[in-house]
Structures are given as structure tokens and as C-alpha cells.
Amino acid sequence: MTPKEQGFFFPAEWHPHRATWLSFPQSSDSWDYGERLERIYPSYMAFVKAITESENVCINAKDEEHQALIWRLIEEYGIDKSKVEVPIHPNNDSWCRDHGPAFLINPETKQRMIVEWGYNAWGGKYPPYDDDDRIPIKIAEYLNLPYVVPGIIMEGGSVEFNGKGTVLTSKSCLLNPNRNPHLSQSEIEDYLRNYYGVEQVLWVTEGIVGDDTDGHIDDTTRFVNEDTVLTVVEPNEEDDNYHPLKQNLEDLKAMRLPNGQPLNIIELPMPDPVYDSGVRLPASYANFLITNKSIIVPTYGCDKDDLALSIIQECFPKHKVVGINATEIIWGLGSFHCLSQQEPII
Known part of the structure; x- marks a missing residue:
């Protein structure tokens, strides 16, 4: 029986967490060894500290050796050690949203399960990735949880859930032939339904410029409750993000939930473009993490930061919105949501 047939589903990110999982940065593909890697520590450790609240x-x-470094940084940045676990799970890179486990819950039986999707570093872009591909099973063993292996490529940043049977994703990513070229759109939808326990799959078209994942949804559109999404927009017609984000907005406006109602759509600005060595980076305020009591939002030291934080705060009135400068983090082509994967409780 599939997880869905057994009553399991992937909960919305605002469902209570036991923990958030990270894979500590260490890859030369994402971060140069030495100075560049160390420059991300202040923002990264501020992120860790905010989660532990x-x-x-x-x-x-x-x-x-890596474990010892992490514990030393935990102490150096004044983080409560009792709120941190540092298991040795060999990994290749830091993007736990994509290579980490997908945790499913069954509220009726009070059980949890892990889905061990295949992982190929966004279409084979950054080998080796074999250790990352094994992370879900390592965590299943660590937590003594059962796991299921669908046998196809899927990344956590490519899907967004409302916890009520709907998943949002993007055609530019999941239909890219560098993931599952043997599968049609309808076959991919069947996998999403059966292994994430959803009823409905909704598709936007594109991702943002500079995103090496081929257009992950967590950089563009996020559920804030079961019928409301935040989606990034770009009003500057000269900006490379203008047309793809305009198309995504049109896609969202045409969508209907299973009850026939349209989505409530709240527009979120894009930050000013962020460049490094002439390369545009995928900076977006949508790449925030929802924790039990806070929303941790990447900021970029520009005039739009405060507006973005205020919009997000209005969407989550019971949470504390925490902005953390991510200009060093985004150099690795991802931000706080990309770095993390939540572990729900029953």
C-alpha cells in the first residue's frame, strides 16, 4: 500500500515540529573552503539560534572532525546545547530541504514515516551526491522510523503544501528531463498524490533568475494557510524576473482549490538584485522557514527588506518574524528554507 492508502500525508510547514534538520555547510561546490565558508557562519548560526527558540x-x-567544529560554533555563538543534536551522517552539501527526508504523519494512528526520494543534485549538476542521497535513510534509522522508497527523483524545495490535500510545484523543475525523463506530467502527479498523500497538484510555470534548481517553488510561492499564498512579484519590466513572475501570478489566479474556491493571493516584493562577481544570485524573500513560534526570513540589506518583513508578519500574526541578513548565504545559491527540513510531531 502507498503512504496515501495507509492514511499518511505531508503536513503543512506550520504543523508543530519536534525539530528542524540541517546539513552543516562544507561543500566546495556551494562554498569555497576557508574565508568564504567562514563568512557565512554569523548568519548561519543566527539562523540556528533562531530555530532553537x-x-x-x-x-x-x-x-x-566536522561534528567537533559544529559544537564549537554552537558554544561560540551562545546557542543552547540542550536544543541541538549533531549526529554523524556523511553528506556532500548543505541543502537539506532537497536531500533530507520528507516526513509524513498519520493523525489517526499517531505514526510517522519517511519518504526516501531519489536525489541527483538538481539534474546531476554537482557530483558527488551519493552521501546526500542516503541522508533520509540515515535519519530514519536515527529516529527509528519506517521509510518508503518511491524510486524517482524529487526535492523538497520543489513542492509546497497547504496540509489540506493540495501541493504546489513548478513545471520548469519537475518536468525538466534532468530529473525523471521517463515520466509524464500525469505520472509525476500520481507519485505526488501517492507518496505525499495529497489530492490535488497545482502547477506554476517558472522559477526565478539565478536559481540552479531549475525553478524551485520555495523561491516563488508559499502557502501561509490552507487557501492563501504569498507569491513574489517584480514590477520592473526591465528586470529578468518580470515576465516569469508575471506568468506565475497569472497561473495562480486561474487555480481553484478542491472546494472550487480561488486562492487568496498576497504579493511579496522581490529584493533588489543581488550579484556576486557579475553573477545574479537567486535572492528571494519567499525562501523563509516557518518554525513553531517564528518565521525566519532572508534579508539582503536593501530598502525592500522592511516591507517584505511587514507583509510576512501580517500573514503570520501569531508568529515572530525574524529577518536575518542572507547576502553571504545566498552566494551558495540558496537560503534558509533551502537549508532546512522540518520534522513534524504527532
């Missing part, structure tokens, strides 16, 4: 943080360490 309301839940545990579990950080995958590649080996004992």
Missing part, C-alpha cells in the same frame, strides 16, 4: 535543531555532520 521554539524547537530542536538536528545538524548532520559529515564526520567527527
Whole structure:
């Protein structure tokens, strides 16, 4: 029986968490060894500290030396050690949203399960990725949870859930032949329904410029409740993001939920373009993480930061919105949501 047939589903991100999982940065593909890697530590550790204010943080360490470094930084940045776990789980890169486990819950039986999707570093872009591909099973063993292996490529940043049977994703990513070229759109939808326990799959068209994942949804559109989304927009017609984000907005306006109602759509600005060595980076305020008591939002030191934070705060009146400068983090082509994967509780 599939997870859906057994009553399991992937809960919305605002469902209560036991912990948030991270894989500590160490890859030369995402971060140059030495100075560039160390420059992300202040923002990264501020991120860890913000999570521990309301839940545990579990950080995958590649080996004992790496584990010792993480504990030293935990102490150096004044983070509560009792809220941190650092298991040794060999990994290749830091993007736990994509290579980490998909946690499913069954509220009736009070059980949890992990989906071990295949992982190929966004179409084979950054080998090796074999250790990352094994992370979900390592975590299943660590937590003594059952797991299921669908046998296809899927990344956590490519899907967004409302917890009531709907998943949002993007054609530019999931239909890209560098993921599952043997599958049609309808076949991919069947996998999403059966292994995420959803009823409805909704598709936007594109991602943002600079996103090496081929257009992950967590950089463009996020559910804030079961019928409301935040979606990034770009009013500057000269900006490369103008047309793809305009198309996504039109896609969203045409969508209907299973009850026939349209989505409530709240527009979120894009930050000013962020460049490094002439390369545009995928900076977006939509790449925030929802924790038990806070919304951790990447900021970029521009005039739009305060507006973005205020819009997000209005969407989550019971949460504390925490902005953390991500200009060093985004150099690795991802931000706080990309770095993390939540572990729900029953």
C-alpha cells in the first residue's frame, strides 16, 4: 500500500515540529573552503539560534572532525546545547530541504514515516551526491522510523503544501528531463498524490533568475494557510524576473482549490538584485522557514527588506518574524528554507 492508502500525508510547514534538520555547510561546490565558508557562519548560526527558540535543531555532520567544529560554533555563538543534536551522517552539501527526508504523519494512528526520494543534485549538476542521497535513510534509522522508497527523483524545495490535500510545484523543475525523463506530467502527479498523500497538484510555470534548481517553488510561492499564498512579484519590466513572475501570478489566479474556491493571493516584493562577481544570485524573500513560534526570513540589506518583513508578519500574526541578513548565504545559491527540513510531531 502507498503512504496515501495507509492514511499518511505531508503536513503543512506550520504543523508543530519536534525539530528542524540541517546539513552543516562544507561543500566546495556551494562554498569555497576557508574565508568564504567562514563568512557565512554569523548568519548561519543566527539562523540556528533562531530555530532553537521554539524547537530542536538536528545538524548532520559529515564526520567527527566536522561534528567537533559544529559544537564549537554552537558554544561560540551562545546557542543552547540542550536544543541541538549533531549526529554523524556523511553528506556532500548543505541543502537539506532537497536531500533530507520528507516526513509524513498519520493523525489517526499517531505514526510517522519517511519518504526516501531519489536525489541527483538538481539534474546531476554537482557530483558527488551519493552521501546526500542516503541522508533520509540515515535519519530514519536515527529516529527509528519506517521509510518508503518511491524510486524517482524529487526535492523538497520543489513542492509546497497547504496540509489540506493540495501541493504546489513548478513545471520548469519537475518536468525538466534532468530529473525523471521517463515520466509524464500525469505520472509525476500520481507519485505526488501517492507518496505525499495529497489530492490535488497545482502547477506554476517558472522559477526565478539565478536559481540552479531549475525553478524551485520555495523561491516563488508559499502557502501561509490552507487557501492563501504569498507569491513574489517584480514590477520592473526591465528586470529578468518580470515576465516569469508575471506568468506565475497569472497561473495562480486561474487555480481553484478542491472546494472550487480561488486562492487568496498576497504579493511579496522581490529584493533588489543581488550579484556576486557579475553573477545574479537567486535572492528571494519567499525562501523563509516557518518554525513553531517564528518565521525566519532572508534579508539582503536593501530598502525592500522592511516591507517584505511587514507583509510576512501580517500573514503570520501569531508568529515572530525574524529577518536575518542572507547576502553571504545566498552566494551558495540558496537560503534558509533551502537549508532546512522540518520534522513534524504527532
